[in-house]
Amino acid sequence: MRARNVMTSEIVAAASSATLLEAVRELVNTNASALPVVDGGNQLIGLISEIDIIRHLLSIDNEAALFRLQFEAGMPMPDPIAKAFLEYATASASMLSPRRG
Structure with a gap:
């Protein structure tokens, strides 16, 4: 089997000018x-x-990150997608952090 047999053929790309x-x-x-x-x-x-x-x-600071993402997009706070992604990132960070104890 080759990569082309399992790849996604509908490609969605981000422009280099896109905000985060x-x-x-x-x-x-x-x-x-x-x-x-x-x-x-x-x-x-x-x-x-x-x-x-x-x-x-x-x-960077999480609250600052959320504000910056929304500011760059010209959106009022709170943006549910940005907020959900921030929560996801925070949860991921806690899972990736070395455990103490």
Whole structure:
């Protein structure tokens, strides 16, 4: 069996100019775990995954992350998708953190 036999053929990509919240929304709406990122000429320039977003959220204060995601998207607070993703990221972080005791 080859990769082409099990791959997803309908490709949804994020533009390099997309905000982080727009990329999160696309991941949620498509049930994908990663999205290709393309430039203005539709050329692949990278990939953004759930783990990339979680790592980013863990690197900054969570409340600030939620505010920033919404501010970049020009949305009023609270945005249910951003809030749900923040909760998911926080829960994931606690599961990934080394246990003490």
